[in-house]
Amino acid sequence: xxxxxxxxxxxxxxxxxxxxxxxxxxxxxxxxxxxxxxxxxxxxxxxxxxxxxxxxxxxxxxxxxxxxxxxxxxxxxxxxxxxxxxxxxxxxxxxxxxxxxxxxxxxxxxxxxxxxxxxxxxxxxxxxxxxxxxxxxxxxxxxxxxxxxxxxxxxxxxxxxxxxxxxxxxxxxxxxxxxxxxxxxxxxxxxxxxxxxxxxxxxxxxxxxxxxxxxxxxxxxxxxxxxxxxxxxxxxxxxxxxxxxxxxxxxxxxxxxxxxxxxxxxxxxxxxxxxxxxxxxxxxxxxxxxxxxxxxxxxxxxxxxxxxxxxxxxxxxxxxxxxxxxxxxxxxxxxxxxxxxxxxxxxxxxxxxxxxxxxxxxxxxxxxxxxxxxxxxxxxxxxxxxxxxxxxxxxxxxxxxxxxxxxxxxxxxxxxxxxxxxxxxxxxxxxxxxxxxxxxxxxxxxxxxxxxxxx
Amino acid sequence: xxxxxxxxxxxxxxxxxxxxxxxxxxxxxxxxxxxxxxxxxxxxxxxxxxxxxxxxxxxxxxxxxxxxxxxxxxxxxxxxxxxxxxxxxxxxxxxxxxxxxxxxxxxxxxxxxxxxxxxxxxxxxxxxxxxxxxxxxxxxxxxxxxxxxxxxxxxxxxxxxxxxxxxxxxxxxxxxxxxxxxxxxxxxxxxxxxxxxxxxxxxxxxxxxxxxxxxxxxxxxxxxxxxxxxxxxxxxxxxxxxxxxxxxxxxxxxxxxxxxxxxxxxxxxxxxxxxxxxxxxxxxxxxxxxxxxxxxxxxxxxxxxxxxxxxxx
Numbered sequence: 001x002x003x004x005x006x007x008x009x010x011x012x013x014x015x016x017x018x019x020x021x022x023x024x025x026x027x028x029x030x031x032x033x034x035x036x037x038x039x040x041x042x043x044x045x046x047x048x049x050x051x052x053x054x055x056x057x058x059x060x061x062x063x064x065x066x067x068x069x070x071x072x073x074x075x076x077x078x079x080x081x082x083x084x085x086x087x088x089x090x091x092x093x094x095x096x097x098x099x100x101x102x103x104x105x106x107x108x109x110x111x112x113x114x115x116x117x118x119x120x121x122x123x124x125x126x127x128x129x130x131x132x133x134x135x136x137x138x139x140x141x142x143x144x145x146x147x148x149x150x151x152x153x154x155x156x157x158x159x160x161x162x163x164x165x166x167x168x169x170x171x172x173x174x175x176x177x178x179x180x181x182x183x184x185x186x187x188x189x190x191x192x193x194x195x196x197x198x199x200x201x202x203x204x205x206x207x208x209x210x211x212x213x214x215x216x217x218x219x220x221x222x223x224x225x226x227x228x229x230x231x232x233x234x235x236x237x238x239x240x241x242x243x244x245x246x247x248x249x250x251x252x253x254x255x256x257x258x259x260x261x262x263x264x265x266x267x268x269x270x271x272x273x274x275x276x277x278x279x280x281x282x283x284x285x286x287x288x289x290x291x292x293x294x295x296x297x298x299x300x301x302x303x304x305x306x307x308x309x310x311x312x313x314x315x316x317x318x319x320x321x322x323x324x325x326x327x328x329x330x331x332x333x334x335x336x337x338x339x340x341x342x343x344x345x346x347x348x349x350x351x352x353x354x355x356x357x358x359x360x361x362x363x364x365x366x367x368x369x370x371x372x373x374x375x376x377x378x379x380x381x382x383x384x385x386x387x388x389x390x391x392x393x394x395x396x397x398x399x400x401x402x403x404x405x406x407x408x409x410x411x412x413x414x415x416x417x418x419x420x421x422x423x424x425x426x427x428x429x430x431x432x433x434x435x436x437x438x439x440x441x442x443x444x445x446x447x448x449x450x451x452x453x454x455x
Numbered sequence: 456x457x458x459x460x461x462x463x464x465x466x467x468x469x470x471x472x473x474x475x476x477x478x479x480x481x482x483x484x485x486x487x488x489x490x491x492x493x494x495x496x497x498x499x500x501x502x503x504x505x506x507x508x509x510x511x512x513x514x515x516x517x518x519x520x521x522x523x524x525x526x527x528x529x530x531x532x533x534x535x536x537x538x539x540x541x542x543x544x545x546x547x548x549x550x551x552x553x554x555x556x557x558x559x560x561x562x563x564x565x566x567x568x569x570x571x572x573x574x575x576x577x578x579x580x581x582x583x584x585x586x587x588x589x590x591x592x593x594x595x596x597x598x599x600x601x602x603x604x605x606x607x608x609x610x611x612x613x614x615x616x617x618x619x620x621x622x623x624x625x626x627x628x629x630x631x632x633x634x635x636x637x638x639x640x641x642x643x644x645x646x647x648x649x650x651x652x653x654x655x656x657x658x659x660x661x662x663x664x665x666x667x668x669x670x671x672x673x674x675x676x677x678x679x680x681x682x683x684x685x686x687x688x689x690x691x692x693x694x695x696x697x698x699x700x701x702x703x704x705x706x707x708x709x710x711x712x713x714x715x716x717x718x719x720x721x722x723x724x725x726x727x728x729x730x731x732x733x734x735x736x737x738x739x740x741x742x743x744x745x746x747x748x749x750x751x752x753x754x755x756x757x758x759x760x761x762x763x764x765x766x767x768x
Contacts, residue, residue, distance in 0.1 A: 100732060273602020427625070
């Protein structure tokens with residue numbers, strides 16, 4: 001071999017070794033090696049410390065989005081003795097993408113916390129493990145709120161096959177500034193229907209001193225969608241026909257149009273330009289005492305009872321959101337926790353979930369700002385006494401309903417958010433917006449299921 | 456001592472006599488080239504292949520399961536009303552933004568070029584926005600542009616008695632907001648490039664023009680502009696490419712809203728690639744964007760070459 005060739009070969013070797021080093025898994029220190037690589041049975045701690053092999057814990061990672069319950073979970077998992085659990089609280093906008101990018105890379109997160117609508121997408125891609133047996137044998141299955149168990153992990157609907165177990169139950173509650181209400185002589189308990197609420201909001205907004213009702217009207221994520229959905233259902237509407245996969249005539253039904261017209265009237269009682277309001281802006285508006293009321297997820301309200309975080313904390317009272325003309329339905333919030341099909345610590349993940357879903361841990365979880373889907377925990381004093389909005393939670397949670405759990409939900413939801421946002425902010429009429437929405441959602445579904453609904 | 460060094464040097468030369476310049480070049484060149492091939496060319500070719508498949512990185516267990524769909528993804532996009540409206544929207548953002556940055560940046564540079572004292576200090580101050588992370592810029596502008604409590608509306612409404620403007624949630628203003636924020640951050644870049652160009656114009660040309668009693672406009676049009684234009688064109692080229700792929704500002708400031716009125720092409724691509732995980736289609740969008748930007752760049756480079764070949768015209 002000539003010297004020239006020798007040097008070229010050497011260069012190539014250098015490059016390949018660099019690439020391999022970059023792509024290879026980082027060598028963890030001996031003390032952090034996974035349990036599987038260590039002797040399975042350690043002798044009892046009778047040997048002198050110097051001779052005892054290091055106690056090795058498997059590592060697990062959880063991905064959720066950054067909000068108070070995520071911080072609470074990070075705190076809670078510190079108590080788990082059998083694994084080192086790391087909780088990644090990613091920005092809300094990147095939550096879905098972060099988990100599914102890990103799935104696409106066939107690695108990353110071990111136990112993802114996923115929104116209820118994502119189950120179909122995750123199952124279709126083969127990214128999460130079937131947890132049916134685990135739920136039956138290792139959890140208090142009968143103690144779960146039935147709807148929560150179905151919504152946070154069952155796929156397909158009514159199949160009895162579960163890919164997730166509830167970790168965070170959530171529902172919207174009304175937060176009302178009683179001081180502002182008193183100023184206008186309105187009784188907070190008088191808001192029995194959405195019409196009562198609108199009248200109160202308009203009265204408060206009329207003189208411009210306060211905003212009547214503030215909501216998360218932004219079109220991205222699932223924010224305006226979950227706000228509007230509970231109105232549509234309460235007006236007697238539906239988002240789609242799940243038996244025929246029809247959106248045309250359903251998503252733009254007269255009931256839905258009436259609900260959206262109502263939403264656009266309600267929008268006018270809020271702060272100007274609130275069309276891009278997300279949870280952060282709603283929190284600010286409520287906590288600085290400028291807005292009289294909102295309906296928001298309890299998980300977001302964790303900090304609202306502390307005057308250090310929320311100036312108006314002492315003035316806030318909580319209630320179940322009102323009923324509509326036809327029904328009393330609320331949007332389902334909350335999430336299930338699943339086991340990634342790509343985790344290298346499958347046994348450790350299931351062992352961790354067994355601990356997490358135990359009554360004892362769930363009771364501790366609710367005292368830290370989490371919300372359990374176990375009936376016994378929801379009925380406990382420990383839960384009811386933790387936050388002033390917790391007693392309302394037990395009343396509101398049975399009223400929940402979830403929306404499309406289809407692998408195509410992202411495209412459907414994106415369209416819904418865009419058109420609802422335009423209609424609510426008065427940049428499109430509700431009829432026009434829902435007609436276009438129904439047409440485009442139908443096109444998405446027709447393209448995905450050209451032969452009609454799957455048998 | 457000198458002799459010892461000389462002997463050492465001769466010895467070294469003898470020891471490495473086989474290491475020719477050409478071989479040394481190969482040693483430095485090949486690893487770099489190979490690295491470039493792996494991290495740039497491979498993804499480029501790979502995504503080109505994917506753009507002709509129905510691959511979904513999220514739904515398919517392996518890329519081997521992807522079906523070859525020929526030009527179906529391109530046909531779908533090029534006949535899709537939504538795709539074209541994203542293109543139009545991107546143009547509605549790129550053209551006014553680059554124009555604004557050009558006029559403001561060049562204008563400020565002309566003013567600064569006349570300054571003798573404190574020019575360096577003020578230039579450094581003006582460059583600060585350019586040094587900030589776009590996400591940070593977007594976050595604080597999001598607060599400043601808040602319709603109800605934002606500082607911008609405070610001045611417009613409370614100080615000057617103007618109307619409340621829903622900067623980020625009204626479709627008339629949302630795009631304008633993006634233009635303003637991008638121009639705020641990147642005008643200093645054009646200013647810096649222009650200033651560099653202006654500093655390089657030989658003074659004797661102006662002195663000669665003064666002798667001929669040329670007007671200020673004549674000097675600007677016939678001396679300043681032709682000599683600065685190559686650098687300006689480079690600046691415009693960079694800004695065109697950058698604004699065309701704007702993501703962070705739109706993502707944080709408006710999230711593509713109200714409705715989809717600021718869902719520019721990169722946002723559309725992102726949602727397709729990482730929301731719907733339609734990898735094949737998203738690769739096709741990426742390729743169409745790449746072709747457009749290459750065409751635009753070529754156009755500008757031609758103009759640039761023309762300007763260079765006709766100096767002082």
